[in-house]
Amino acid sequence: MTQESTRVEDRPTTLDAQGVLTWARRCVEQLAEHREEINALNVFPVPDSDTGTNLLYTMRAALDRAEGEDAWIAEGGGTAGAREVAVALGRGAVHGARGNSGVILSQVLRAVGEAATFTVVDAATYRRALRTAVTLVDNALSDPVEGTIVTVLREAAAGAGRSTATSLVEVARAAADAAADALSRTTAQLSVLRNAGVVDAGGRGLLILLDTMVGVLTGETPERPDYGVPSDPGAGECVAGAGAENSDRDDAGGPAVQASTQTRYEVMYSLTHSDDARADELRSALRTLGDSVVVVGDGGAGDHARWAVHVHTDDIGPAIESALSLGRIVEIRVTDMLDPLGEGRATDHAVGTGSAGASSAAARPTGTPTRTVAAVVRPGSLAELFIDAGAAAIDPGDSGEGVIDAVLALEADECVVLPNGELSRAQIASLDEALRDMGRHALILPTASVVQGLAALAVHDASSTLSLDGFGMADAAAATRHAHLVRAEQDALTLVGRCAAGDLLGVIGHDVALIDSDPVGTVCSIVDRMLTAGGELVTLLLGDEYDEPSTETVLARLRADHPDVEVAAYSAGPGRILARVGVE
Structure with a gap:
């Protein structure tokens, strides 16, 4: 994508695909720079909180997904625009979301993709994206708590909506300034924050993303107050005795119910092969098992859609088992919130x-x-x-x-x-x-x-x-189906017919599934057959018979035939097995 952003009074009124990617990369840089600050703001219920780490991890996952779109754009072989990159950011964030705040961030990124036009993000898009994000987050949470990242997001959307400017930079500045004002008020909205003298950690992370947008558009990031944790030695004691004012370990006042601080486990997993109705059913079931329930989707369709699931509970097994009949569970993560260091x-x-x-x-x-x-x-x-x-x-x-x-x-x-x-x-x-x-x-x-x-x-x-x-x-x-490619050592009869010595045998699981002579065609055929049962990620481990040109041919064919599937290839070196395939 080489489209230049239109400029009015030397300020960009839109961001193209490369502009959206630049924003995402800067967000990763800024979250990395402020990670410890955000972690320190997350003072309750555990002292080694990780909201900053979770937000950074989630944003990196989003960028990794979008970088695939960037490579496609750079090669000049496609027509990907700002919407495609934004959609990739949202899906990558949902797939890699960590913690409650990371799940919320994924919905903000998803909203940009749903609001963007094909080629650009403009002022109207930005307003619509923030409004959409508020709706997605409100629908996803069990009981939103004011004084958290939810409040900051809602006020950012309201600030953008109040702006009548046609320039993206003016709308972005209005949203960021409204978010900053809302963030400063979170200290008074939750007693756990007031006792510690800090602002909400998740809201601080969101403000960094909004300020980064202003910085990308103007070259200057807005100056904000020092949100660092006060040095008052008594602040930590006040927080420790704050009781049940906040139950979310991911952000001091995260978007969860004001429930028990004694809930022990944070359970997260992803759900595939499901739909919005079953996701709603799961959300209702999890509310009976714990608090801080969040179930959010990536906006995908069919078997390629994915939902990120988050709940605080004392019942790990039932929290996972509740989803067994509602889709396919992958990537289970459980954290002991009362003993995070073990x-x-x-x-x-x-x-x-x-x-x-x-x-x-x-x-x-x-x-x-x-x-x-x-x-x-x-x-x-x-x-x-x-x-x-x-x-x-x-x-x-x-x-x-x-x-x-x-x-x-x-x-x-x-x-x-x-x-x-x-x-x-x-x-x-x-x-x-x-x-x-x-x-x-x-x-x-x-x-x-x-x-x-x-x-x-x-x-x-x-x-x-x-x-x-x-x-x-x-x-x-x-959840990973596997296959491999070998050469027949002798004439034999297989399930798919007779093979001769030297023929290529495509073995899916433990059964010969095809016989061929072309290494490139055979490995592509194996993948095609495996993907008929669904899949989101294909991993190829290619032996010495696959040089760089043949590897590129394999990747190009698979990515063209299966555009919604991620494909990665690695060198496997010499050996009897010519290629290995994994489908997740």
Whole structure:
């Protein structure tokens, strides 16, 4: 997209696709710069609050999704405009939303996409986007609380609506100034904020996004007061005794009900293969199980639509089970709000784990158990993918005999093992027995291929308990269908006909699904067949037979045939398996 924004009195009246991307990138930069400030404002109910971190993570997820649109634009091969980029931002934010404030942010970004014209964001679009965001957020929340990010958003929309200017910059400035005024008043609207002498953390994050829009349009970001936490040593004590004035750990006064501060768990997951009616049904069910309920969609259609689900509850199982009949659950995350650092689990994990584990535990004054992920994977490019993602790579060798010793040698209190299809059932049983004999706290997950292992590792959360971490990782692995491509070693009869030595065999799961001779065509056909059952993300691990031109051909064909599906490819190096495919 090369369209230039129209200018009146040297001020842009619109933002094109590149302008929207520039705003999103600046938002990430500004949230990163102010992350600790926002975290510090989130003083209740836990002192190590993470609203700033959640907002930054969510905005980065949004930008990552939109950057795919940016690459398409830069290549000159498409006609993506501001609306497409804005829609991508909204969907990326819903898919990657963290915490209550992150979920709310996702709806603000989604609203921009729904309000934008195809090519530009103008003054009318900005007004409409803020109004739409208010509607989306109000519909998504169980009981909005005044004095939170919801209040700041509503006042920003009202400020934009009061402006009669035709220039985008004037409307953006009116919205940001109204939001700043509303933010300053949040201190008096909630006693928990008044006692601490701070403004709402989520609202502060929203103001940064609105001010960044002004900065992109004018080159100068508005000056705001110092919203830092007061140095009054008694402020924290006042907050700690504030009782049930606010139940949201994500923003001091987040958009939740004013309910119990003793609610223990924050449960988040994504829901696919559902619809708005079932999302409403889930929202009603969750209200009976906890508070701070938010269920928001990304605006997509059909099986590609996704809803982000957030609830504070003491009943983790029912909160998840409520959605089982309403769609497909993915990406489960559970945080213990009363023990976010895991310090209360010290006595639960005091069992000796050998000399290495004992010395490691002694070095941690909080008693928080360490955890490692052991991925059974052959050396080379695949092993590097797991290592880069934070796992320890265990070489299975020719027979898998060294795996047990390698896993037991890892210096960690807890271990999650990813077999990745490299171990037989008997070897897994032997590994399990050895881990139990050593008193190790460990889980062996049913990952039947490296693509399932990578999917599990992507949702690994060392801050949660071992069982919850393993549950989320196993869920991600189970949601990933896998396939691979090999050459037939001899003539044989398969489920799809006779193959000759040297033929390419496309194996989906454990069954031969197609026989071909063209590596590019075969891997594309495998993906096509797998996507008939739905999917949002395709991961390709391509061996040495795929050079750079053939890899680009594969990616171009798949992205053209499946524009709503994300496709990523990585080098897998040499090996008997020519290509591996994962569909999530």
